[in-house]
Amino acid sequence: MSEFYRLIKSKNEPQMIPFLDIFGGVYLFAALYYHCSSLSTSVTKYIFIPYVAYIMLTFIIQLYAKRPDPIKCWAYSLLGQFYIALPFALLNFIAFPGTYTLYTPWLLMSFFIFIWTNDTGAFLVGITIGHHRLFERISPKKSWEGFVGGLIFSLIAAWVFSLFYDNFSLIQWLGLSLTISISSTFGDLCESLLKRTIHIKDSGHILPGHGGLLDRFDSVLLAAPAAYIYIQIFG
Incomplete structure (x- = not known):
């Protein structure tokens, strides 16, 4: 803030x-x-x-x-x-x-892991075979291939979670991972729009080479509300 x-x-x-x-x-x-x-x-x-x-x-x-x-x-x-x-x-x-439930660390942990695996998959696939721009006006480096790759990585992570935590079914895990991955991408784009409007590259310099904390957690800003809605309706 x-x-x-x-x-x-x-x-x-x-x-x-x-x-x-x-x-x-x-x-x-x-x-x-x-x-x-x-x-x-x-x-x-x-x-x-x-x-x-x-x-x-x-x-x-x-x-x-x-x-x-x-x-x-x-x-x-x-x-x-x-x-x-x-x-x-x-x-x-x-x-x-x-x-009035107890702390559920595995669910909160999955939220961040789905974001990280989505970002990692999008980066690896994007730099390898990414040619079609996802939202060139806002973020020229993002590609549709990277977007799909991020979704696949996130779905794999959801499948792994379903093997260890049966509180959710496999379908529920897959739905949660898709919800978080898609909304986190929009969160990243919205923060990029904010910075592009103000004409700056990074929100801060607290993390050398990575920008500010807002740059690191921009995906959370839309993924958290989306995950909350999903869990309340389908969880």
């Missing part, structure tokens, strides 16, 4: 209060973690009150800030919540997939 708001600042857009927005995003994650993992309902029903107060404060602050374009300040503050904080917070529903 820090990288995201810094990117917005680099575009010389109206300034928000990044510290407050980052706090709101971190609190949303922590609140959903407590909500999903706690067996006590007496506290969880109050846990989201501070976050609702943060949303209200985000709007009220602009009354006193006297900035020329408060609408953009509201929009960028809330975009960080919906684009970054909410997807990561939804991972709690994958780690605790049922009502």
